[in-house]
Amino acid sequence: MSTADGGRFGRLQNLDEGTRRVGAGSAVTIVATVAAFLLFPAATIYPLLGFLAVVAYGWWRYQEATAKVVMALMTASTVVILGLITLYLLWQSVPVLRQMGIGLLTHVGATMWSPNDGVFSLVPMMWGTFLTTIIAMCVAGPLGIAGALFTSEMAPRWAREIIKPAIEVLAGIPSIVYGFLGFVIVNDYMMRELSLPIYGSLFGAGVVIGLMALPTIVSVAEDALAAVPDEMKDGSVALGATSWQTITAVTLPSAFSGVSAAIILGVGRALGETMAVTVMLAHTQTLPDPLYDVFGPNGQETLTSLIASQYGIASGDHMSALFAAGVVLFITVLTLSIGSQLVEARMREKLGGGA
Amino acid sequence: MNTDASRNDLVKRGNSTLGVAAVLLAAGALLGALLGALALFEAFAVTDAVAGLSIARWFGVLLAGLGVALLGVGATSRAGLVRSEPDRTAGPVAGVAFSLVGLVIGGLLASQTLGFGTLWPIGALIVGAVALLLTVYPRGDLGATLPSGLLSLFTGIVVATGVIAPGWSWSPIPGSFTLPGDIAVPLLAIVVGFLVAWMAARAYGGFGTQGKQASAYLLVSASAAGMLALLVVLVSYIVVRGWAPMTEGVKWGLFWANWTYFYVPPIHRYVVIDGPVLWFHWPFVMNGHALLNDVNGIMPAIVGTVWLVLGAIVFAVPLGVGAAVFLTEYAGQSRFTQLVEVSTNGLWSTPSIVYGLFGWAFLVPRLGNGFSILSGQLVLGFMLLPLVIITSREALTSVPNAYRDASAALGVGKWETIKSVVLPAAMPGVTTGIILGIGRIAGETAPILLVAAGSPFPSDAPNVLTSFQLSATPPFVTNDALLQATSALPYQLYAVITAGVNKNAGLAWGTALVLLLVVLSFYAIGIASRIYFRKRLEA
Structure with a gap:
């Protein structure tokens, strides 16, 4: 076995015999399993049994190598799953894109969503998502940062040790529970007091989503504030600054990336929130008139509630249009996720790896 | 020893007449805001009369009084009658806040009262600019009290004289909402009350740096307290409403x-x-749902949730922990690791409805061609997977390298080291992550709705355990129950809502409470165990 010929082939030859045998055997069988599942689901069991046999033999003969190979396959499958979801969504949304063209994302007219006439424009839903997200962040942004500041900088130690876990537990309240409360209490209240023309409003849904995103924002922003080294704050206080001056001049600026990551995360949560809006909105696929009317009967649909309310009656281009809505959501949230990771990486760099 | 020396004039506290007046003012303003919130939540009706005057008018009197008092405090400080250390200006934050308030008031006055039509921005800009000037130009004490005092006085007069009264209403957009007076008055009381309390806290600290500190602390603490109170009220409301139906007939x-x-x-x-x-x-x-039941229950939903979560764990935990071990122990930092990191974080933040859509179109046709528990388990597993990877990686990287080195120095192989040293040490962290993940997926509704949801009011639970059958033909093991639709706790709640809450109010609140208890107990256990293990690690 020589490394002289180098390259990938050389590296493969460098692996010990067990890794090579088990790796080759399990790779072939697992690929066959996936292929069988995709093409002939009934026959999936044979290659799967083959894979299990290879692994069992490897475990008995070369345990070390088998463990490594199996774990590498597990890692690869994670990437494959994400890839599969992405590609499948994209592939399924091609038909409607072919029919509507870019109008899918831009078409504005009297009819914007009518499966019977084959008109699919996501504009009203994107606008609805935008409005509910804005309202949600108006509620959750200031309150969330205030909550984080209070927990991290102002509350006494004993209070912090109660509030922090409590907020985290509250972040776990399922969205359908918020949707239920919103439907029973918020919608009912607004209908009664504000004489709304229809049961449900973008405003009410936005407020409920904001409350839902609140614990997440508090908890992430609090982590960012707590990660600012005490030396920095102490230095400021030692120079005679009050604690509020220290917060505005030292703590908040140094934790700025982390706090904005919290907000971005909250926006992601608000965008992807499904059940509360599905339950609370009236499902009208039009644009509000005027555009900023968040109480009126028009425009009560978001990308998520569109999918959740129409999947049962969709086929053909209609189904493809729902996938397009999913793609828009997926790409937006993925962008936000990558953005917040970049922001957080910047923060870690800025604080010298201490975070 | 003079113990006063330690708390002498290094930091000036509000202790003078100014301080007392400011505390009273802030308390009055916060009381007004609190009463406004109570009126908004219909704890009492603003039309009720107290001492011959309706509560709405009393709100007006309170606001006008607060305004006069705040103006008085500012004037005495400016005239040098009380000790204070005002800054040269009230500062940009107050300036922005009050000019925004001015813009709104000016705009409303111009468009609604004076009938400027499309020229309303002129009125808005004029009043906004005046408010900005009044806040920023004078010395700190006047700048803080003048605009807020005038605002409070003005609102108070408008409300007290009945211009905005319970009978009043306003609908700015035709066919949209109508704002009635009995909502508008409490809203005004809340907003103006907070602004007055904010500026009164400045007076408490002598209008200077200390004043800004006091006012900021007041606002932040009030917001945080309000937020916490709201969340606690939400949870306790569900407990109160759900307790009776949940425990009925025990x-x-x-x-x-x-x-x-x-x-x-x-x-x-x-x-x-x-x-x-x-x-x-x-x-x-x-119980399930049946005509002859004394109490209709949600047992099928609970059993369904158990099976869905169990299946997701069986699928995601080995895969996720294995991937985490490979990434942390074998792969090192490389392009591949980065790709996996981005993928897992992406998967983690992907909205649940997107998973549901994928499962509906990809898994459902391939797994028995109908809604099934198996599809639900796989989709929930996809959702659990990234969280397991992320938390397991964190737990594995926090295992000190000394453990690995010591094991290697004894001549133990890499896999043996991982199996007998690294994994046991990381176990608490991994378990905690899994428990928190279970809490999250147990409450997920959207994916279940799209891939697994069956009858909204089932009478029987899926019988998974006894449905396993062996056969001589592929796929050798079959389980019909796994390929059938099921109910689940969150789906049950959704089903009740869509079927009409009024008819099934008890069932809805009871289901919400059981769901909340199940999910929050997973979270509570996960977080408590994390705190416990962290403390043990630090000790």
């Missing part, structure tokens, strides 16, 4: 009954052994 008792009996041949007799038996019947969680 019966239990201790009986003396026979445990077992057997025949003893030599003496030709039965031997009967008696003992205490606890009998317990909780209809809401032990």
Whole structure:
């Protein structure tokens, strides 16, 4: 076995015999399993049994190598799953894109969503998502940062040790529970007091989503504030600054990336929130008139509630249009996720790896 | 020893007449805001009369009084009658806040009262600019009190004289909402009350740096307290409303009954052994839906959730932990690791409805061609997977390298080291992550709705355990129950909402409470164990 010929082939030859045998055997069988599942689901069991046999033999003969190979396959499958979801969504949304063209994302007219006439424009839903997200962040942004500041900088130690876990537990309240409360209490209240023309409003849904995103924002922003080294704050206080001056001049600026990551995360949560809006909105696929009317009967649909309310009656281009809505959501949230990771990486760099 | 020396003039506290007046003012303003919130939530009606005047008018009187008092405090400070250390200006934050308030008031006055039509921005800009000037231009004490005092006085007069009264209403957009007076008055009380309290806190600290500190602390603490109170109220409201339907018809008792009996041949007799038996019947969680039930329950939904979550764990935990071990112990930092990191974070933040859509179009046709528990388990597993990877990686990287080195120095192989040293040390972190993940997926509705949801009011639970069958033809093991649709706790709640809450109010609140208890107990256990293990690690 020589490394002289180098390259990938050389590296493969460098692996010990067990890794090579088990790796080759399990790779072939697992690929066959996936292929069988995709093409002939009934026959999936044979290659799967083959894979299990290879692994069992490897475990008995070369345990070390088998463990490594199996774990590498597990890692690869994670990437494959994400890839599969992405590609499948994209592939399924091609038909409607072919029919509507870019109008899918831009078409504005009297009819914007009518499966019977084959008109699919996501504009009203994107606008609805935008409005509910804005309202949600108006509620959750200031309150969330205030909550984080209070927990991290102002509350006494004993209070912090109660509030922090409590907020985290509250972040776990399922969205359908918020949707239920919103439907029973918020919608009912607004209908009664504000004489709304229809049961449900973008405003009410936005407020409920904001409350839902609140614990997440508090908890992430609090982590960012707590990660600012005490030396920095102490230095400021030692120079005679009050604690509020220290917060505005030292703590908040140094934790700025982390706090904005919290907000971005909250926006992601608000965008992807499904059940509360599905339950609370009236499902009208039009644009509000005027555009900023968040109480009126028009425009009560978001990308998520569109999918959740129409999947049962969709086929053909209609189904493809729902996938397009999913793609828009997926790409937006993925962008936000990558953005917040970049922001957080910047923060870690800025604080010298201490975070 | 003079103990006063330690708390002498290094930091000036509000202790003078100014301080007392400011505390009273802030308390009055916060009381006004609190009463406004209570009126908004219909704790009392603003039309009720107290001492011959309707509560709405009393709000007006309170605001006008607060305004006059705040103006008075500012004037006495400016005239030098009380000790204070005002800054040169009230600062940009107050300036922005009050000019925004001015813009709104000016705009409303111009468009609604004076009828400027499309020229309303002129009115808005004029009042906004005046408010900005009044805040920023004078010395700190006047700048803080003048605009807020005038605002409070103005609002108070408008409300007290009945210009905005319970009978008043305003609908700015035709066909949209109508703002009635009995909502508008409490809203005004809340907003103006907070602004006055904010500026009163400045007066408490002598209008200077200390004043800004006091006012900021007041605002932040009030927001945080309000937020916490709201969340606590939400949860306790569900508990209060759901407790009665959830515990309806619970019966239990201790009986003396026979445990077992057997025949003893030599003496030709039965031997009967008696003992205490606890009998317990909780209809809401032990019944399904049936016509003849005394209490209709949600047992099928609970069992469905258990199977869905179990399946997701079986699928995601080995895969996720294995991937985490490979990434942390074998792969090192490389392009591949980065790709996996971005993928897992992406998967983690992907909205659940997107998973549901994928499962609906990809898994459902391939797995029995119908909604099934199996599809639900896989989709929930996809959702659990990234969280397991992320938390397991964190737990594995926090295992000190000294453990690995010590094991290697003893001549133990890499895999043996991982198996017997690294994984046990990381176990608490991994378990905590899994528990938190379970809490999240147990409450997920959207994916279940799209891939697994069956009858909205089922009478029986899926019988997964006894449905396994072996056969000679592929795929050798079958389980019909796994390929059938099911209910689940979050889906049950959704089903009740879509079926009409009024008809099934008890069922809805009870289901919401059970769901909340299940999910929050997973979170509570996960977080408590994390705190416990962290403390043990630090100790």
